[in-house]
Amino acid sequence: MSKKISIAIDAMGGDNSPEKTIAGIKIFLDKYKTKDDFILNIFGKEKEIKNIVNKYKISSNQINIINSNHVVSDEEKPLTAVKNSKNTSMWDCIQHQLDGKSDISLSAGNTGVLLVISRMILKMINDVNKPALAGLWPNENGMNVVLDLGANIECSDQNLVDFAELGSALFKSLFPNEKPKVSLLNVGSEEMKGTEMLKIASQRLRNLSNQDNFIYQGYIEGNNIMNGVSNVIVTDGFTGNVALKTAEGTAKFITNNLKKSLTENIISKISLIFSYFSLKKFKDKLDPRKYNGAIFLGLNGPVVKSHGGIDSIGFYHSIDLCYKIIKGDLMSQIRKNLNHSKSVKE
């Protein structure tokens, strides 16, 4: 790709913005200072942004600040979003992308509004019925793509097949040296398990399985999501949302209890001196900021939602995700997968 990777960033969304988002941009610029293959288009209140850019001593010809007069409110409802969100930093990002001036948009703002206006402006890919929210989730060997995480609470077998194609394309764009291995989340691994809809989706995925697009591995149970045998986990948005949040809650419960145990008395506190670096590595591996960014797939262009409450390091990771998605040419991977899907007689 000789053209520069162009990322539209809504600087105004999420807690402590634009301070947090600009601090995240600063981290990105520092980490990528040897690269000149990208441009960051920063949308929001120009004066406010410029002040913070100066405060962080950012001087780069790879940023482009574009004024937006308004900001999407956290209270805005998806139903009234289209009417009320014009001329906001979020809307202007997506419009910039539609106009071909950015390849991808990133916002830490109101999720419901972002999904609605992205879909309205960018429109669905012709062959896809419903868009999906995909996330990254660590496993024993590396990383999973999991989708849908909540865009669609009810899904058909066609939706799940689409999600498998979209999720595999995302996996290939992010991890070009690995093969996407798809599993359907279910309550058991035997063919007879689950709803009729899941059984139909499973049979269709089996027919579509090949070396170039994705290898279908059958059903997976919740306890095996992280064992690394599969790396693209497909489910409906209700189940995916519950599974992801349950994993987050479990991780928090365990690490809180571990922290309590290791600080409960003077002897255990001494142990921290000896285990400091090991525990730091352990903590780093599980750091949720590394997995920040849900990718909205199925539109004519990718949109990334950063967690609203995340800090600047988390926001940096979502900019990094945007860069890698475009570097890995996600939209070509999606087109390739969907063409394969159409060409196979199931």
Add this chain to the structure above:
Amino acid sequence: MSKKISIAIDAMGGDNSPEKTIAGIKIFLDKYKTKDDFILNIFGKEKEIKNIVNKYKISSNQINIINSNHVVSDEEKPLTAVKNSKNTSMWDCIQHQLDGKSDISLSAGNTGVLLVISRMILKMINDVNKPALAGLWPNENGMNVVLDLGANIECSDQNLVDFAELGSALFKSLFPNEKPKVSLLNVGSEEMKGTEMLKIASQRLRNLSNQDNFIYQGYIEGNNIMNGVSNVIVTDGFTGNVALKTAEGTAKFITNNLKKSLTENIISKISLIFSYFSLKKFKDKLDPRKYNGAIFLGLNGPVVKSHGGIDSIGFYHSIDLCYKIIKGDLMSQIRKNLNHSKSVKE
């Protein structure tokens, strides 16, 4: 209760049985040696069981060994279970319970077969449409009851209302000093979230909420299951099964990585000397053997399924669970809750 608590135990189900189950019974008898308010009816191959009873030097007038000539195979399918399972130790347990000679049955054998024959022999409670599998799940303040864990992959609002009544009754029987606080598992906490079916169930639970039966607290998201604010978590069997197994997988992933970190070099190994007792307490709290036993609710009598792969300590915990369920008079609690449910004009 002046009558003794009578527990029917299938000694033959699960891995390493009957050695494992008898070893579990031995632990139970040792822990409860000051109590004479129970009797354990042990079903299986009499000669084999008696040999192991002698090996473990169990001499108690509180056990009652009853011969069953056959054992349910792990490969047996629920469809053919009724035809093939007569005269097995599992079947004989449930029959003993139906005859009024036991109050509860326990097996570590084939789950599908146990559910089918329990339902066929004991029959559903008149006012309940579908039975549910309930489990215990730790939270910050104590313990949750979570149901359904997989008996019904598709549920109606009526089923969820029944599960709330059954789960609250179980909670009251196990924790008589605490109030059951019910939440419906959903993808968000706002009223507008989730499927239409969930919204109807939520409205009905709100109408049924009272101080005597259960307090309804609205929706709960996966990340809050373990925060201790609610203690009876209601969901359909598909979502519940995925959530439970995802939590198990996450816990395993984290503890494996922690173990790796704390043994990776000599310095971190030294830390283990100082943190040994603290980490042991931490490990004990999370020990899955403590939560062993899924309770089959909605039949005219409770049936407990122990994990098949669990060891004797885990099996002991499931006998303990049976004892506590009957001690807490589960069936009266269920009748009381269901009568309340019928009397309220929703």
